[in-house]
Amino acid sequence: MDFYFGLVQIIGVHTLLGLSAYIVLLTGQVSLAQAGFFAVGAYAAGMLTVLAGWHLVPALGASAVCGAGVACAVGFPALRVKGLMLVIATLAFGEGVRLFFFNFDYQIAKGEIKVGPLGGEGFRQIRFFPENGWTTGEVMVFIWSIVAAAMALLWWFDRSRYGSVLRAVGEDELAAQSVGINLTAVKVSAMTVGGAIAGVGGGLYAHYTTHIEHASFNILLATFAIAYPIVGGLRNVFGTVLAVIFVQGFLIEGLRFLGDWRNLLFGALIVLAMNLRPSGFLGARRRA
Amino acid sequence: MLDFLQAVSDGVLFGATYALIGIGFTLVFGVMHKINMAYAAASIGGAYAGLLVLKVMAAAPPALVFLGAFAAGGLLGWMVYLTCFHFIPLSSPLATLMSTVGMLLLIDEVIVHVTQGMPQSYPAMFDDVMLRAGEFTLRGDLLLVFGVAVVCMAALMLLLYRTRLGLATRAVSQQPVAARLCGIRLEQVNATTFVVTGLLGGIAGALIGASVGTLSPLLTTPLTVKGLIVTVIGGLGSIPGAIVAGLLVGGFENVFQLYRGVTERDLYVMLLLFVFLVFRPGGIFAAKSGGD
């Protein structure tokens, strides 16, 4: 059972990563920076529970705030670039965050050993869960209550005026502007919400792997982040969840019986999925 | 002072490899407006395929290996077109983006499976030639790479501005619907341009392999990132821009390394990109925008 609980945990954290890219994608921005906000949240939460002895819940709150803050700061300059340039700019930003943590040392002594992030060595022994006796099942439930809350929030956005505004900006910026929608407010707010969700996801990631380092937050993770909403489709949040289950559950774990072929099929099946369903599993309905 | 000059020249010379891969990137992104994340992987894949020549003829001269890479690159370019751009409707750019990511992963995996992940020594031309001026040295083989980049640029400019295919490509990139109305076969033009950029990529991959000395699947990601950065700094669609940007990035990279060390080097390269995005988003040679 432990294995299934663990897998569901991974699906949960990756769903948060995917949802953070989903909301930004709704506004028409392809952001490869979500892994960067994820990293910020991871280090923030890890440092608070390990170095400052905080409980996980407030630490995750701080991750959300940190992620949101950094995302907001990125959101403004991101307005100036469109399309492909935004992809590259956010990619560069994500790499910048990774490189920052590659150089980041902050250690304090606890007893005779030093704890905390140490540049290239990484940040080890983030053991809040095992030290407080949380079982794999309990961690899974905890992670999924947060995921459910995030999904509920985004679902509610979709049902409200805010969601329509987001999608309007995503469909046609000029038309949206001509109806009086404030593009800056919409795009930056979407980026901020995405950053908060990614921050929480990162905080959870740090705690369920117990060891993080700069290389954990590389371009591949950033690519997975936008892969989930693209493969899943933009109709609603469930598309992203489906895509995460498809990638983590089916492609990575489900295809293990194929041995070596699993890795070859990974890329091939993504290509196939995009050819068969270009708008994703649950693609946005087109009204024309 | 000599250190600084040497660092700059070392960097600029190595930037010739970035220039070479950047030309293909800028063509794909700038002229064809297609996001092809698999471009660097296909180029490296072409370089690997060139090594097959050595399997058949153990003492083949490097030029033959490069030729093999050239041909293989074209083939891979066509395959990427088929799997990522032919069937997916143009109105789904996200789908093509993701599809090219899938191809990147696939090509990488195939390389790893065939070579078991082991680095492969790559034949080089002039790799032991070092031009010296006292303490100052210049790598001969990188000068060759620069030469090839210039020749490629000339060939591509010729292709784009003096041939019918070039005319068709530019037409398709500016106004696909109008181009179709003029009788231009969209799929054929796109396929051909992918093959041409693929051929270019194969040469770039082979020469990069020769400059580095060894081919490894590790090369794919950094090359993709560098290629994208060079494309943006040089200006989307500007081939001379890509060359200048490649040399610039190479030079700056080495200078950053000299003064701030290798762990902070790439951070500064990203900052350089951001400076360009803020102050000169069109790149060094902002491409002439099509009638839109």
Place this chain on the structure above:
Amino acid sequence: MKKLAFAIALAFAAGGAMAQDKTIKISGFGAKTGPVRMFGVNSEAALLAAAEVINKAGGVKLADGSKAKMVVDFYDDRCNAEEGISVIRRIAGGDALVAIGPTCSNVAEPLFGILQKKAGDASDSGLQFPVFTDVAIKVGLAKISEWAFRNVPNEITMYSSVFYWLHTTRPELKTVYGGVEEDFAHSRASWHIVMKDRATANNFNVVGESKWLLADTNFATQVREMKKANADIIAISAHPFSLCGALKEMARQGVKPKVLVGLTSSSSLETLQGCAKQAQGIIIPTSFAPVTKDGKFAAQSTAKFKGAADLHSMAAWENMFILKDVMEAAKITGKDVQGDRRRIRDGLAMLKTTQGLMGVTKRTDDREADKPYLFVQAKGNEWVVLHNPL
């Protein structure tokens, strides 16, 4: 009558064969993807080869006197922390008694982190499953958990020996310059914590270091620094790809130190495949070379399963035999899976020495190994034994 006798004999034989159906599962896991694919392939081959040898000799003796065959399966963790954790949970959820792996140190660290820190600590909900590492070599990982054990060479001892030997046999060598891959946990630690320190301790003067990244392609600046320092010995703590890049640049700039020292993991086929010409003469300490009778046999057996024998895969081979002895001494039942896992853990913790392919290996208190080693040198297209310090 004859028919009845035949039938009875058949029944006995079948019954005997059924009784012989007992199996013990050991799971291997490691990276079979990316630049490190070779490690996973070799480890898997070594595990399968060792299992075949053990099974041919009868298998593992259980507490009730019967014998069980060893069954081995192998999982690919793609050198990714989350996947490694998922794999170990999958293994622990099945009936495997112990796992051998992982390949990558960046997987080992998180993986050991989710294990129970102190065996038997009821307040710690970490996983209770013994892991016996064959490859992941970054210094000091086994102390993260009492369920983690490693059979990897001790780089501190080996490099101490290298520099001692160089100092005594070639007293004209005085200075050392380092080249280090800064963004890879293992190579970084191996220069800063191991090589630099051990060279100084053996009366060498470390005159400087040049840094680069794992996937770097331009080594001009770093090699220029090397040239300027003009040290007698250049020690390069890097894996084959960047090692080859640096060596080729050194050839280009005419940097020819009197002695070249390399990183343990680079004493493999990969270096020779990438840059045999430039790597000629490089000296690397390693915990395996096919020079003993056991070593040659292990190498041949592994080759049958399409794997190469090097210090990493041969550790996997050794692990299988060590586990067989531990299982028999701890009297595992073959039925009580969690109990057997605990017995194996306790048995491994009690070991003071194990029998390796190069000789006796000492086990340390923090669950690491102190393996016998020798120095190899790249000559032609292979690694030849340069010196056996023991």
